[in-house]
Amino acid sequence: MGVVTGDGTVGKALSVLDQVAGMGRPVRMRELLETSEFPKPTLYRLLQTLTNQGMLTYDTEAQTYAPGIRLVRLAHVAWSQASLAPIARPHVDALAANLREAVHVAQIDSGQVVFVDKRQASTKFSTLAQAGQVAPAYCTGVGKAILAFLPEEDLEQALLQQAFHRYTPATHTSADTLRAELETIRAEGIAFDREEHAAGIISIAAPILTPARRVVGSISIATATNRHSLEGLKAFRPALTECAHKIGAEAQSWQPPALP
Amino acid sequence: MGVVTGDGTVGKALSVLDQVAGMGRPVRMRELLETSEFPKPTLYRLLQTLTNQGMLTYDTEAQTYAPGIRLVRLAHVAWSQASLAPIARPHVDALAANLREAVHVAQIDSGQVVFVDKRQASTKFSTLAQAGQVAPAYCTGVGKAILAFLPEEDLEQALLQQAFHRYTPATHTSADTLRAELETIRAEGIAFDREEHAAGIISIAAPILTPARRVVGSISIATATNRHSLEGLKAFRPALTECAHKIGAEAQSWQPPALP
DNA sequence: TATTTTGTCTCACTATATGAAACGTCGTTT
DNA sequence: AAACGACGTTTCATATAGTGAGACAAAATA
Structure with missing residues (x-):
């Protein structure tokens, strides 16, 4: 979907973050792939990046991604400001x-x-x-x-x-x-x-x-x-x-x- | 500061986001520049990107950046999951x-x-x-x-x-x-x-x-x-x-x- | 064992970010 | 009023990081 502002890499990463958050439950990469605008390797790397950054957590057992605690920390500041x-x-x-x-x-x-x-x-x-x-x-x-x-x-x-x-x-x-x-x-x-x-x-x-x-x-x-x-x-x-x-x-x- | 994992652009953007959130109050670009590892134009563009993405809000009057509501939305999901x-x-x-x-x-x-x-x-x-x-x-x-x-x-x-x-x-x-x-x-x-x-x-x-x-x-x-x-x-x-x-x-x- | 599904890696290619320097703008000083 | 300085913004050649078709691996399924 063509975003009008069309921001770069960060925009892509955040859209994936949004997508994961939007699911409302831990999701596997496969599920995201169906909705995603990104091809497999790209999505994979974006998820990896977000996980490394702590914006997502990855459950190795279930192989699912979910929003991470780092967001909670950031949100506290956002909410109060x-x-x-x-x-x-x-x-x-x-x-x-x-x-x-x-x-x-x-x-x-x-x-x-x-x-x-x-x-x-x-x-x-x-x-x-x-x-x-x-x-x-x-x-x-x-x-x-x-x-x-x-x-x-x-x-x-x-x-x-x-x-x-x-x-x-x-x-x-x-x-x-x-x-x-x-x-x-x-x-x-x-x-x-x-x-x-x-x-x-x-x-x-x-x-x-x-x-x-x-x-x-x-x-x-x-x-x-x-x-x-x-x-x-x-x-x-x-x-x-x-x-x-x-x-x-x-x-x-x-x-x-x-x-x- | 050399992060070991050394992730790319997204990492940089998020570190700026962290920095802004860490200040605990709306900040001007100048203040961030002093602490930041990034040169002026880079910081400027990162802030702009984050603002476009709604992760930050920009107060035109005071020319300050602060964490945005989008974070609050994301955090709700993060907290509950x-x-x-x-x-x-x-x-x-x-x-x-x-x-x-x-x-x-x-x-x-x-x-x-x-x-x-x-x-x-x-x-x-x-x-x-x-x-x-x-x-x-x-x-x-x-x-x-x-x-x-x-x-x-x-x-x-x-x-x-x-x-x-x-x-x-x-x-x-x-x-x-x-x-x-x-x-x-x-x-x-x-x-x-x-x-x-x-x-x-x-x-x-x-x-x-x-x-x-x-x-x-x-x-x-x-x-x-x-x-x-x-x-x-x-x-x-x-x-x-x-x-x-x-x-x-x-x-x-x-x-x-x-x-x- | 064969087959399919799902996740990960590679690499040549391309889009994107970078930052020194220059520029504009505004507020302050001489 | 002119000169100055502090910030924010823009430019552009260069360097860096992201891209994705396809190969590969691992695990689930037949």
Whole structure:
């Protein structure tokens, strides 16, 4: 698949790393070969390199590759620096305190929503098992809230390489219907997930905008349909947008990859 | 610095990534240049590549680089697969339940201890802010417990590139004194941190060994000197070793980088 | 034992990274 | 205002590292 930016060797290695991580379980080289864009010896060497570097671990017995601990180490720094989580934390605390619903903070990474903070009603702490989880952008409240406020060309870029999978009857299955909804979201400043990703789960989400109106993430309140209706969720809107606004005011301004 | 394995471009890029992450804060190129083994244009291009790949984020305003969210995404998978954490979790739960002290589970990555699970007495959950944290191996209980059971050549490799920093009066400051203590640890099967990393903090640590007696990590109980003496800690030894043993029995067998 | 599947190695070839030096830009000093 | 210096960025001839068809080895399967 032709990446537009077309970076060199490092890009190839990282795409393999992504592929391994994407499998969600230890994999053998053979399995990767089927999906991979690389011929056998190249893939073999890339895997070897990544293993030598500690980005992957290799189980000699099962002959499988899996993401390595070095990533965990790096991620700790990433999470505490590059993510919104530390900035958002106090505000999310305040929001969640008055609430019995789940609160999610997300950022976007190549078409996928990455949750950087997740509060369940029952838990006061975000756990690593939860932070870092991903979901598709096009069928979640947090995802759509971000997409709607992305600059034109970034959005097109994201939509272009988006495969639409139908999770529920309500899931968007084409860029066109999604684009139409994003229009509405942009106008209203608020996004809803109407059981589009999982049946019975709805959410209300607000974008996190910097003072310069760059979208850096989003925050949502999610609940189950047997607890609240969509109309009921709307009651949370003022608190949610206020919280998003406060976070945005503090957020640094990030720049996506600068293309020449 | 001449890495023995001497991997190619990817290795260089990752060493830069490490360097940025190691700074613990957003950094400008200039700062990296001082420490870096690379000349200016090379460093510049590596940073650019990593940024394009989303492994780093670039703040245009401050002109600083910091680890990117993509790492958080990858790390979630790494943590839930490659680390001991999921295996250790139930056993750590059981151990921590009868205890009012902190329990740590760690693995080793290039001379540094990476905590993959950390329970404070007050908290029942390990948070991402904690998992992924690192500490030097040579002056922590968990670190020494791992080092002591490392195969000869791996240990030598680790010691070779270890810089000894004196954190407290009790810190080892040479490979020789450390080696001597590791001998004792290997014989006794248990390690102690005698305020070597932080004044007032002591710990007892046991290695986590697979049935094939490969060390895959370690587990410790840490406390403050005003709560327990070192002698007092020794009372926890049976529970600790039993827990380590149970985890080891379930642990997969990992293979460190295979050098030809 | 023959056969297939999967992983590893070789080597001529090619794409990619390299870094000295030059350049632009911005902020500071004379 | 002109000169200076500190950084970031670009150039380009050269050196290095990655590539992949195919051969080979090892292990699983027939």
